[in-house]
Amino acid sequence: MPDRTAVLLLAHGTPDSLDDISEYLRNITGGRPLPDSAVEEIRHRYSLIGQSPLTSLTLEQGRLLAKELSLPVYVGMRNWKPYIRDVVGQMREDGVDRVVAISLAAQNSRTSVGLYRKALFTVADGMKIEFVEGWADHPLLADAFAERLCAVLDPFSAKAGTPVSVLFTAHSVPLRTVQAQSPEDTPDPYEVEAKRTAALVAERVGLAADYWRFAFQSQGMSGGPWLGPSVEDTLTVLHDEGVRNLVIQPIGFLCDHVEILYDIDISFQQFAANLGMELRRPQSLNTSPLLIAALSDLSRLAVARLKAQ
Numbered sequence: 001m002p003d004r005t006a007v008l009l010l011a012h013g014t015p016d017s018l019d020d021i022s023e024y025l026r027n028i029t030g031g032r033p034l035p036d037s038a039v040e041e042i043r044h045r046y047s048l049i050g051q052s053p054l055t056s057l058t059l060e061q062g063r064l065l066a067k068e069l070s071l072p073v074y075v076g077m078r079n080w081k082p083y084i085r086d087v088v089g090q091m092r093e094d095g096v097d098r099v100v101a102i103s104l105a106a107q108n109s110r111t112s113v114g115l116y117r118k119a120l121f122t123v124a125d126g127m128k129i130e131f132v133e134g135w136a137d138h139p140l141l142a143d144a145f146a147e148r149l150c151a152v153l154d155p156f157s158a159k160a161g162t163p164v165s166v167l168f169t170a171h172s173v174p175l176r177t178v179q180a181q182s183p184e185d186t187p188d189p190y191e192v193e194a195k196r197t198a199a200l201v202a203e204r205v206g207l208a209a210d211y212w213r214f215a216f217q218s219q220g221m222s223g224g225p226w227l228g229p230s231v232e233d234t235l236t237v238l239h240d241e242g243v244r245n246l247v248i249q250p251i252g253f254l255c256d257h258v259e260i261l262y263d264i265d266i267s268f269q270q271f272a273a274n275l276g277m278e279l280r281r282p283q284s285l286n287t288s289p290l291l292i293a294a295l296s297d298l299s300r301l302a303v304a305r306l307k308a309q
Contacts (some may be wrong), residue, residue, distance in 0.1 A: 108134025170252025
């Protein structure tokens with residue numbers, strides 16, 4: 001069978017139903033049990049948003065990318081179906097032996113991209129893999145976020161009669177996972193890359209330095225400190241500074257899921273309302289043509305590297 005190259009998009013995964021949440025959480029924690037109260041809280045959050053669209057949106061991103069590239073594109077999830085191991089098995093059956101792997105967490109980290117990489121290389125023995133480590137500063141990614149942001153920021157500022165501030169966010173992680181364990185450790189790039197994406201978007205939109213902030217959202221329920229500042233703390237500080245209108249844009253996520261549809265659209269909205277603030281959120285990238293163009297550019301460059309090997 002001739003060599004065949006394909007693209008594999010890697011994502012977090014989301015449960016198909018409320019009944020799947022316990023198993024899904026065990027996948028995330030590596031089998032470590034969570035307190036019943038934490039499981040029930042997460043179940044409650046999913047119940048409020050209905051089914052998370054992450055899987056369907058990621059599959060659609062893959063379909064659009066395949067159309068753009070004229071190459072097969074597969075989608076594998078680390079924590080739920082379609083699992084990475086099963087998708088790699090299907091790729092083998094289809095004759096694929098050269099793989100461009102792109103994590104849909106654009107900002108590189110040991111806790112996301114590193115785990116996707118490990119899950120892939122564990123099951124992809126014998127395949128040639130070009131793994132895209134991180135693409136936080138890709139210009140088309142920044143363009144995609146800026147396009148979504150302007151669609152909300154411009155009319156909001158016009159209504160307010162004054163420039164409206166922006167709060168960029170990315171998912172928090174436990175500090176222990178990103179802190180160096182020894183002087184020889186390579187620093188985890190996640191915080192730097194997340195803030196880099198935010199700065200690039202702010203630059204494209206023309207935000208002055210004092211009109212945007214950055215915070216980490218969705219701190220978990222496990223013990224120990226998480227990367228901050230939190231959104232709640234930042235909203236309180238902004239309120240105390242006199243801010244009453246604010247746009248919040250999560251630049252660490254590429255499509256809707258529970259951290260957007262619940263954490264931002266329900267929890268942070270209520271927190272802001274209790275402070276007397278009006279909070280608006282741009283549409284997520286989801287199937288943004290600029291996002292697909294960014295993924296296409298990454299794929300073509302990686303395919304060229306594969307062919308050069």
